Each structure stands twice: as structure tokens, then as C-alpha cells.
Amino acid sequence: MSDTTNSLSYVRKEMLDQQPAPRSQVGASRWIRENLFNGWFNSILTLISIFVIYKVLAGSLPWLFGGVWDATSLEECRAILNERFGNTHYACWAVITERWNQLIYGFYPDTEYWRANLAFVLMLVALAPVLFDAVPRKLLWLTIAFPFILVWLVWGGTIWGPLSVAVGFALAGLAFKLTDALDSMAVSAISAVIVAFLWWLVIGPIIVGGLDSALPVGHLQEVESRELGGFMICVIIGISGIAFSLPLGIVLALGRKSDLFIVKTICVGFIEFIRGVPLITLLFTASLLLNYFLPPGTTFDLTLRVIIMVTFFSSAYMAEVIRGGLAALPKGQYEAADALGLDYWKAQRLIIMPQALKISIPGIVNTFIGLFKDTTLVMFIGIYDMLGLSNAIRANAAWNGVYWELFIFIGLVFWICCFAMSRYSQWLERKLRTDHR
Structure with missing residues (x-):
């Protein structure tokens, strides 16, 4: 009896081999179970969603990928579709391939496309050191010089x-x-x-x-602003507005929080007036009314006027976004700057503004995306952006009746640009995170 008692053990003396986790608890099966079939109600919604997605893709994919890419008119495109499928229920992408240059460059001289292409490449290189700290800092000299190079390349002279x-x-x-x-x-x-x-x-x-x-x-051959158009004019106005509205918005935000009565009144008046007026009204003001306030014989480029108004409009919203970031900072940060003996501008540059801008990244990028999409409003004042050119293309007898193909292409171009800005902002937020959650 004593031998039996001594042989009993309640703690395992040998190690068991490690076993793989159950398949239902790891990998894709776990994700599907937790996100798609977690309960009877979610399972029904998942099955309904799969059916709807199937019906949409079954109807749209053949239309998207079974269309015609090589034709000179809508009539020819439909003839090819009738010969190939016996009907015309497919996309006519030939309008994109046939009018590609017009959608991208507007009415820019085709012999000078190299200038627009070079300006676009230089823009990407100039933005690189601003967006990514791993890029050599020497490229910042190109960033400083790029606005002047852009004007010379695009407008000539x-x-x-x-x-x-x-x-x-x-x-x-x-x-x-x-x-x-x-x-x-x-x-x-x-x-x-x-x-x-x-x-x-x-x-x-x-x-x-x-x-x-x-x-x-x-x-270089001089090109007038009325010859600019397409995606090129959207990029010029959008990038210019983004580059100028951020520093102006910072100044307006600081001015609105200033203790100086005159400075605060001017900034508050500017912000509230601009935010209370639709952008299209400001664009009409830039296009039609501004010349009445200039001396006779003064020439003020229309594109420059639009850039100024778009910058003012965006900077007013940017000021409120940044003011929200400033308000989110605890009072101790201001007191710490005072305790270090920093003056106002050094405190803003070294302590306050970096933290406020980090907090405001989602709002700042949201304003940038809205600004870039709002560049399509210039079509109402006679500047042929991509949407304006789509109307001009459809007004042509050869392509009268084309709708979805042009709008899908334009929407895809804007989605790629805006999605890239959104992904960059998320990457920057993760990079600047100081918490460990």
C-alpha cells in the first residue's frame, strides 16, 4: 500500500511534444468564422452579400473586360461589338485610347508633351524628401527650386x-x-x-x-493657360493649393489663437468668410470679378487666380483643423516651453506645432483630398479639366453617346491619387506613434 502511495504523482515529470493549434483557431478559417459566420444573423448577411457581389460582378466584369479598345468612333465601336457578340452591351474603351492625350494634357501642344512629362517626374522627385526622411536631404534644393522650374517648363518663355x-x-x-x-x-x-x-x-x-x-x-515655346487642361491642370492646381494652404493655414490658426486683437480679428474674419462661401463662388470671383479691381491693362493669369482662390479656400479649413490639434495639447506643454525659456516662435517650432500637426494628420490629409477633388470645379469657369474635357469629347459627333467609360476612367484616376494620399497618411501616423498600444 505504501509503495502505491509513493508512486502517485500529481505533477507531470516528462514534457509533451508541442502540438499545432486547432485549425479552427488559426489562419483564414478563424478569420472567416469570427468575421463572416459569427452567429446565424451574420451568416445570413454574409450569404446575402456574397450573392449580391456575385450578381454585380457577373454583370459588370464581362462589360468591363469584353469591350472594344481600338476604334475611331462610337459607331465603329458598336459595329465591332455587334460583329463579335451580336449586341452592344459591352464597354467602348476605344474613347479612352483615342482621346488619351486630350484627357491627360488638355490642349497642350503635342510637340511639347515632354515638358509636361518632365515636370511631373521632377514633381515626384521634389516631393520625395518632404514625404520620406530616408531620401537624401540634398534633394530639398530641388524641392525649393521646383515651383520656378514648373512655371518655366509648363508655360515656357x-x-x-x-x-x-x-x-x-x-x-x-x-x-x-x-x-x-x-x-x-x-x-x-x-x-x-x-x-x-x-x-x-x-x-x-x-x-x-x-x-x-x-x-x-x-x-521654350510659350503656352497660354487656356491651352492647359486635363489631368495636368488638376495636378498643377491641386499640388499648388496643397503646398501653399498648409503654411497659410498654420499662420491663420496661430493668428486666431493670438492675444493681439487686430491679428485675431483679421484671422477670424478671413476664416469665417471663406468657410461661409462656396468654392464655386470664389472661382467665379477669380474668373470674372477680379479684373474689375485691377488697373486697366493689367494681365492676371487665370490659372494663377484659380490657384490663389483654391489656396485661400483650403487654408481656411486647414486653419480650423490645426487649431483643433493645438486645442488638443495639454496646457503642460505650453508651460514646459515657458519653463525652458523659449520665446513664442521657438516654442511653436520646437514643441507645440510638431505635436499639433501630428494630432491633426487625419484632418490635414482629409482637407488635401477634398481640395484635390474640388479641382474639377474649374470646368465651370472655362478651364477644361478631365470632367470638362469629357463633356467636350461627348459633344463630338464621333463619340456622342459615350458616358460610363469616360466617367469610370476619370473616377479611377482620382481614386488612385486620393487613395495614395490616404495610405501615406496612415503610414505617417504609424511612424509617428509614441504610444505602445
């Missing part, structure tokens, strides 16, 4: 005009630096603005005119 604008910014920065010793940000800013506009409006045009006549360096 000599290089002296864009260089003159760049010199104006350089002189403004120099004036700001020289007056910075006065310890007054307002005086420095006003001095920089006065010097820049003095150069751009008085001195610069005289020098540029002389250089154009004596030394026409880098002369």
Missing part, C-alpha cells in the same frame, strides 16, 4: 521670369533676416513683404525685360 520671382523671395528672406535683430516679428515680416513686392512690381520687370531682349537663355 525664357528662364529669367521664374528666376526673377525666385530672387524676390530671396530678397524677402534677406530683409527678414536683417531686420530680425529688432526682435519684432511683425516688423520683419512687413519689411520682407515690402521688399518682395518692390522687386516683383517695380525693379524685376525692368531687369527681366532687358535680359529677355539681350540674352534669351532657355527659351
Whole structure:
């Protein structure tokens, strides 16, 4: 009896071999069970959804992938479909292949497409060091120079005009630096603005005119703004509005939180007025009314006017997004900046604004996406973007009656651009996360 008692053990002395987890608890089967067939109600919804998806794909996939890609008119396209399938219930993608250049470049001269292509490639390279910190920092010089290169490549002429604008910014920065010793940000800013506009409006045009006549360096065929269109004009207006609205929105957000009555009143008035007016109204103002307030004989490029109005519109919304990020910061961050002895601008640059911008990333990118999609509104003021050109193409007798193919293509182009911005914002949020949840 004692031997039996001594042989009893309640703790296992040998290790068991590791067994694989049940198939129902890992992998795709677990995901399907938990997300698609978790209970009778979810199972019914899943089966109904699968049936609906099947019916939609069964009707749309043959239409999408069984269409015609090579034809010169809708009539010819339908004839090919009748010969191939006995009906015309398929897409006529030939309108895309036949009018591809027009949808992308608008009425830009076909011999100058290389300039638009080069500008697009340079834009991607210039954005790289801004979006990704792993890219060499030396490319930031291209980022600074790209706006002036873009104007020269797209609109043509000599290089002296864009260089003159760049010199104006350089002189403004120099004036700001020289007056910075006065310890007054307002005086420095006003001095920089006065010097820049003095150069751009008085001195610069005289020098540029002389250089154009004596030394026409880098002369490209001049292209008027009315010849711009398609996806190219959407990218120009969208990227310009995005690049300018973010810094202007930061200034407006800080101005709205300022203790200076005049500054706060101006910023609040600007933000509330712009947010209360539809963008299409501002575009009509830029197109029709702005010339009435300019001196006689003054030429103000329509594309530039649209970029200014789109920037103002986006910056008002951007200011509120950033103000939300500033309001989300705890008061201790401001007190910590004061305890370190930082002045207002150093505190904003080193402590406050980086945190506020990180908090505001979803709202900022949402504003950017809305701005890029709103570029299609320029069709109402005579600028032929992709939607405007789709109307012009359908007005042609050869393609009268084409609808879905053009709109699907345009929607796909905008979806790719907006989805890329959305994915980048999510990647940036994950990269900047400081919590460990």
C-alpha cells in the first residue's frame, strides 16, 4: 500500500511534444468564422452579400473586360461589338485610347508633351524628401527650386521670369533676416513683404525685360493657360493649393489663437468668410470679378487666380483643423516651453506645432483630398479639366453617346491619387506613434 502511495504523482515529470493549434483557431478559417459566420444573423448577411457581389460582378466584369479598345468612333465601336457578340452591351474603351492625350494634357501642344512629362517626374522627385526622411536631404534644393522650374517648363518663355520671382523671395528672406535683430516679428515680416513686392512690381520687370531682349537663355515655346487642361491642370492646381494652404493655414490658426486683437480679428474674419462661401463662388470671383479691381491693362493669369482662390479656400479649413490639434495639447506643454525659456516662435517650432500637426494628420490629409477633388470645379469657369474635357469629347459627333467609360476612367484616376494620399497618411501616423498600444 505504501509503495502505491509513493508512486502517485500529481505533477507531470516528462514534457509533451508541442502540438499545432486547432485549425479552427488559426489562419483564414478563424478569420472567416469570427468575421463572416459569427452567429446565424451574420451568416445570413454574409450569404446575402456574397450573392449580391456575385450578381454585380457577373454583370459588370464581362462589360468591363469584353469591350472594344481600338476604334475611331462610337459607331465603329458598336459595329465591332455587334460583329463579335451580336449586341452592344459591352464597354467602348476605344474613347479612352483615342482621346488619351486630350484627357491627360488638355490642349497642350503635342510637340511639347515632354515638358509636361518632365515636370511631373521632377514633381515626384521634389516631393520625395518632404514625404520620406530616408531620401537624401540634398534633394530639398530641388524641392525649393521646383515651383520656378514648373512655371518655366509648363508655360515656357525664357528662364529669367521664374528666376526673377525666385530672387524676390530671396530678397524677402534677406530683409527678414536683417531686420530680425529688432526682435519684432511683425516688423520683419512687413519689411520682407515690402521688399518682395518692390522687386516683383517695380525693379524685376525692368531687369527681366532687358535680359529677355539681350540674352534669351532657355527659351521654350510659350503656352497660354487656356491651352492647359486635363489631368495636368488638376495636378498643377491641386499640388499648388496643397503646398501653399498648409503654411497659410498654420499662420491663420496661430493668428486666431493670438492675444493681439487686430491679428485675431483679421484671422477670424478671413476664416469665417471663406468657410461661409462656396468654392464655386470664389472661382467665379477669380474668373470674372477680379479684373474689375485691377488697373486697366493689367494681365492676371487665370490659372494663377484659380490657384490663389483654391489656396485661400483650403487654408481656411486647414486653419480650423490645426487649431483643433493645438486645442488638443495639454496646457503642460505650453508651460514646459515657458519653463525652458523659449520665446513664442521657438516654442511653436520646437514643441507645440510638431505635436499639433501630428494630432491633426487625419484632418490635414482629409482637407488635401477634398481640395484635390474640388479641382474639377474649374470646368465651370472655362478651364477644361478631365470632367470638362469629357463633356467636350461627348459633344463630338464621333463619340456622342459615350458616358460610363469616360466617367469610370476619370473616377479611377482620382481614386488612385486620393487613395495614395490616404495610405501615406496612415503610414505617417504609424511612424509617428509614441504610444505602445
